[in-house]
Amino acid sequence: xxxxxxxxxxxxxxxxxxxxxxxxxxxxALRCIVQVVLADGTVGLGECTGGTTRTEELLKVREAVIGxxxxxxxxxxxxxxxxxxxxxxxxxxxxxxPSKAARAVFAPIEVACLDAQGKLLGVRVCDLxxxxxxxxxxxxxxxxxxxxxxxxxxxxxxxxDGWGPALDPAGVVAQAKIMIxxxxxxxxxxxxxxxxxxxxxxxxxxxxxxxxxMPLRIDPNGAWTVPTSIMVGEALAAxxxxxxxxxxxxxxxxxxxxxxSMPLATNMCVIGFEDVPGSVxxxxxxxxxxxxxxxxxxxxxxxxxxxxxxxxxGISMHSNSHLGISLAAMTHLGAAIRNLGYACDTHxxxxxxDDVIKNGPLEFAGGTLAIPDGPGLGVxxxxxxxxxxxxxxxxxxxxxxxxxxxxxxxQPDYDPTLPRF
Ligand code: GKR
Ligand code: MG
Numbered sequence: 166x167x168x169x170x171x172x173x174x175x176x177x178x179x180x181x182x183x184x185x186x187x188x189x190x191x192x193x194a195l196r197c198i199v200q201v202v203l204a205d206g207t208v209g210l211g212e213c214t215g216g217t218t219r220t221e222e223l224l225k226v227r228e229a230v231i232g233x234x235x236x237x238x239x240x241x242x243x244x245x246x247x248x249x250x251x252x253x254x255x256x257x258x259x260x261x262x263p264s265k266a267a268r269a270v271f272a273p274i275e276v277a278c279l280d281a282q283g284k285l286l287g288v289r290v291c292d293l294x295x296x297x298x299x300x301x302x303x304x305x306x307x308x309x310x311x312x313x314x315x316x317x318x319x320x321x322x323x324x325x326d327g328w329g330p331a332l333d334p335a336g337v338v339a340q341a342k343i344m345i346x347x348x349x350x351x352x353x354x355x356x357x358x359x360x361x362x363x364x365x366x367x368x369x370x371x372x373x374x375x376x377x378x379m380p381l382r383i384d385p386n387g388a389w390t391v392p393t394s395i396m397v398g399e400a401l402a403a404x405x406x407x408x409x410x411x412x413x414x415x416x417x418x419x420x421x422x423x424x425x426s427m428p429l430a431t432n433m434c435v436i437g438f439e440d441v442p443g444s445v446x447x448x449x450x451x452x453x454x455x456x457x458x459x460x461x462x463x464x465x466x467x468x469x470x471x472x473x474x475x476x477x478x479g480i481s482m483h484s485n486s487h488l489g490i491s492l493a494a495m496t497h498l499g500a501a502i503r504n505l506g507y508a509c510d511t512h513x514x515x516x517x518x519d520d521v522i523k524n525g526p527l528e529f530a531g532g533t534l535a536i537p538d539g540p541g542l543g544v545x546x547x548x549x550x551x552x553x554x555x556x557x558x559x560x561x562x563x564x565x566x567x568x569x570x571x572x573x574x575x576q577p578d579y580d581p582t583l584p585r586f
């Protein structure tokens with residue numbers, strides 16, 4: 166069945182003021198929704214990072230994809246590679262971005278093709294990935310330090326959300342309680358690199374006390390030097406399930422890995438297949454955080470899982486601000502990864518109110534998301550909501566995510582240079 170059209174819609178949706186080492190999330194997060202339209206009118210859905218560069222890249226490959234067989238994803242990938250060549254992904258290794266633009270552009274198109282294939286065949290996407298090995302995929306409570314509200318910078322008023330502030334250990338524990346009460350998550354990740362490490366160690370210790378036995382992780386996105394990373398790893402030896410990207414680069418990670426007892430995880434120093442051999446040789450990570458948006462789709466993510474199994478590495482899943490089409494794809498993938506050893510990351514609780522799917526948001530139960538009922542991804546686009554979110558994108562005048570520029574409007578001297586501590 167041939168592809169007749171590829172529709173790319175850049176959107177924006179509300180995002181709370183979540184802090185990280187680069188700055189703070191802006192009031193609107195940016196994504197693109199991709200629709201692959203087949204000759205018989207079947208439509209497959211995909212979602213990926215947004216902004217103008219990604220939208221332009223997707224539009225640039227549109228003509229090359231139109232006319233392909235929806236089952237020929239290998240040929241579609243080859244054509245996208247030919248159009249985009251080796252140009253780097255936006256931001257290179259920054260916040261889990263792909264090393265190559267072609268991978269990030271192929272990913273939502275591959276997902277949309279698999280969704281359409283599932284609809285044609287009457288099967289779920291996870292069935293196309295070899296079938297599920299679990300009926301529901303575990304996710305973690307992804308905690309962030311956060312301001313109480315988006316400040317009133319242009320006179321249109323502060324934007325308050327229902328989460329409250331989280332700027333100290335008590336605030337972090339309160340946020341975890343809300344998230345766990347609502348969704349039942351059974352492991353916790355704290356985004357760190359915001360405050361001096363002693364304060365972040367105290368937050369993890371407070372979480373361990375409030376949630377005894379709960380697997381905990383901390384991720385400062387490379388904000389610590391090697392000695393600081395070792396100090397944190399030693400201080401939290403009893404608490405952490407894994408330590409995520411404490412420091413930048415394979416060599417630094419390898420040095421830390423030798424000195425701490427828990428595995429190191431990454432979505433920053435192993436972000437493409439070409440990074441795996443060096444990482445294995447150096448022993449820099451114990452757990453790779455897959456992300457189909459970064460690794461070039463669901464099938465390449467399964468290949469990554471097999472490579473991790475081969476080298477005795479764990480596999481878990483990274484996320485960035487996203488909506489339900491991505492969550493559905495992550496869940497079909499997570500259901501099909503035999504060696505998925507950890508609860509996956511998701512930003513969905515922060516953004517789900519503005520989802521563009523019908524009958525949304527998708528609902529977690531007991532910290533897991535059940536595989537959506539098929540066929541395909543099992544989610545349907547709400548065209549009115551999509552149009553509203555597209556209007557929000559146009560009205561925002563935004564082109565790219567820039568957490569640093571936003572924080573500097575409040576704190577002009579903020580320096581995000583890594584390592585920070
Ligand atoms: O949403 O601020 C954020 C995170 O810092 C995100 O951008 C990272 O890519 O969640 C991610 C991570 O695990 O590094
Ligand atoms: Mg990370």
